[in-house]
Amino acid sequence: MRTKELADIAGISVRTLHYYDTIGLLSPEIDRENGYRNYSDQDVSTLQQILFFRQLNFKLTQIKDILNSPKYHQTEALLEQKDIILKEQTRLNNILKLIDKTIQAERGEITMTNEEKFSGVDFSHNPYEQEAREKWGDEKVEQANQNLKKMGAKEAEREFDEIYTQLADLRHLDPESDAAQQEIGKWYDFLNKVGEYTPEMFKNLGEMYTADERFTKNIDKYGDGLAEFMKEAMTVYYEQHKK
Known part of the structure; x- marks a missing residue:
């Protein structure tokens, strides 16, 4: 089954399937002749599982850990x-x-x-x-929860809100600007207080901010266009810090 066909029957976007492949959540066989993705029956069943978990409000990182x-x-x-x-x-x-x-x-x-x-x-x-x-x-999520508890829910919420508010104030700047990169760096540091994020994982997370409309909607509450700005700034951060 090709990507567009699966996207249509599942009621999701082609972009979402491409993103699942990018993060290693659902990676189908690639046709060597034309480079198209070919989804097997097992891939379809796995996608169903992913979407069931999404309906239960599991995060993509959690779902990946469960499936693996x-x-x-x-x-x-x-x-x-x-x-x-x-x-x-x-x-x-x-x-x-x-x-x-x-x-x-x-x-x-x-x-x-x-x-x-x-x-x-x-x-x-x-x-x-x-x-x-x-x-x-789901050991990674458990560890993140423990880290959040150590930090304290109120303190974590305060720091989260402070970072997002500051990023919203900077969202009209070039994502490559020093100010933007300094602030997005604070977001990277915050995430690594509660989990383990490499620069590549950080970039992939940013891509999800615009690929998943639920993320976009919540992030843009701080300011229209913030999700897109953060995605671009996180990509720049990755390019500057990748090994």
């Missing part, structure tokens, strides 16, 4: 994904019940104690994702 883990088995992954969704369904149903009860309280139909306003709902962030990643041995 010796513990990974496709059928078991599907069963685990199903279990995650069923648990999430139960969690959302409990939230809906609590919302309905709160609406009744706001209307004066019932009374609720402060404790009851939070009763029956786990407000922690996606505990099932963590559960699944631990099962599949």
Whole structure:
């Protein structure tokens, strides 16, 4: 199956498939005669897995680690994904019940104690994702989480916001300018506080900022065009620091 055909049936862009190949997440056979990518049935199944994980808010780096883990088995992954969704369904149903009860309280139909306003709902962030990643041995993500804990969530959020705000102020400059490179260097240093990024991985991450519209949308909240500026600045940073 050729790239355009697979992109059409999966409902994603050709650019996304090319990016998955670039980062080694989904690399099909290359036809030696014409250089076209040829996706096998197994590649199609792997793409389905990738997209299932994306729907569960897993990051591409996490998905790659899972797929490459010796513990990974496709059928078991599907069963685990199903279990995650069923648990999430139960969690959302409990939230809906609590919302309905709160609406009744706001209307004066019932009374609720402060404790009851939070009763029956786990407000922690996606505990099932963590559960699944631990099962599949996502060591890199676990290490990143430990590093974030050491740094402190508030401190990490403050530093993240400060870097993005400063980059947004510089986004109209040339990405190769000293000011832009100095600030994008702070982003590289921050990422390496919570994980392990080579300059090449840093560049690939920047490419994802514009390849994935969800990234673009969130980043551009700091300023229109910031995602594109960061991608270009991160590419320049890679060129200046690659070995």
